[in-house]
Amino acid sequence: MINNIAERIKEVRNQIKQATQAAQRQPHSVQLLAVSKTKPAADVAAAHAAGQVDFGENYVQEGVQKITQLQHLPLTWHFIGPIQSNKTKDIAEHFAWVHSLDREKIARRLSQQRPAHLPPLQVLIQINIDDESSKAGIAPAQLEQMAQLIASLPQLQLRGLMTIPQADASADQQAHSFAAMQRLFLQLQTQYDQIDTLSMGMSNDLAAAIAHGATMVRVGTAIFGARTN
Template sequence: MNDLKQARNNVLQQIQLACVHANRDARDVQLLAVSKTHSSAMLQEMYEAGQRSFAENYLQEAVEKMQQLAALEIEWHFIGHVQRNKTRPLAEQFAWVHGVDRLIIAERLSAQRTAQQPPLNICLQVNIDAQQSKDGCQPDEIAELVRQISQLPHLKLRGLMVIPAPGNDQAFLDARKLFDAVRVQHLHPEDWDTLSMGMSGDMNEAIAAGSTMVRVGTALFGTR
């Protein structure tokens, strides 16, 4: 068994164990492979190991990989900061965008997603623990954003994405509480199903708090 396949199996086993401890079904937690700075060859190898969802932070790098791996059925996620002047390629080429934190960004993505494409899956990024160095809207802004963005065409508003400071497990619990509280503002509450939180070092705590999608890079691909 090659190293990448073994690494993926190890992460899946960790997710399984975390779900057992949390009395959850492991099928309710999706593994998102954070592949930024790693080569297309490594992504192809991880794909051959069974991984289908990959996340990129840098737009130009992601577009190059999309072109190189166009023959593969990859679900592409963008998890970096969304710049207002770069929404078109996100709207046109990705399946998911996780870093939405302003209404104007969602409006541009909605306008630039074609009616012929499936709706673009959106997560709102929340600065859940008030880190000065982190992007994201404030928790008290989320309910109104959910109400407004859930009305836009060509988008499917799925949930929240958070990146707490290391060791701040309470932030995961706060995110879950916020996730549950703002569902009532959603025009299509059945779409509100994704809590994107937890990475290589804290996925156990995130899963215990209710994460439905863990974004894992180092544990899959190794250090950069």
């Protein structure tokens, strides 16, 4: 399995390289986030042995368990799932990044509960770019207000934006959504110096996301295989 995961990571990195070349971008301008939800700690360790450092988790309890099991490894953990109020303390204490921030209450709780001895939590604002009722995220019109709030909180550092576009969108719809996210991201960069992360694109739409400025792609299935639940 270790060789299998290593080979898959190599293949995904090659896809990123090809997509960046097609978009006339540098390969190092796109970071790979390995989404390890529902996968055992042994798989994460195998991915790390293949050179992967950044890992994304959707479920707090499962993520914290893996972080604890693998604390001897120099890994960077990203929380990318929906955030419940009663889970903010665990997220603030264990993760380095949060991709799915979309509520003022959650932002305030994360800042208050981030331990003082840790660096600020690096956060991305989740945008519901296709206005889907089933998806989390704020509307683009709410971005300025949310960004101002995060900038005012001492234990959070705003780094950019994240989105999960419509799953069954056509290529044209997909490109439209990614282009809209790129415009929001570039606009945010003119307002805050530290904005450098646009988290969008997964196993199936990685190339399209990179063509529209993604700086981080979230890949799970193509690295670890199909999820077990």
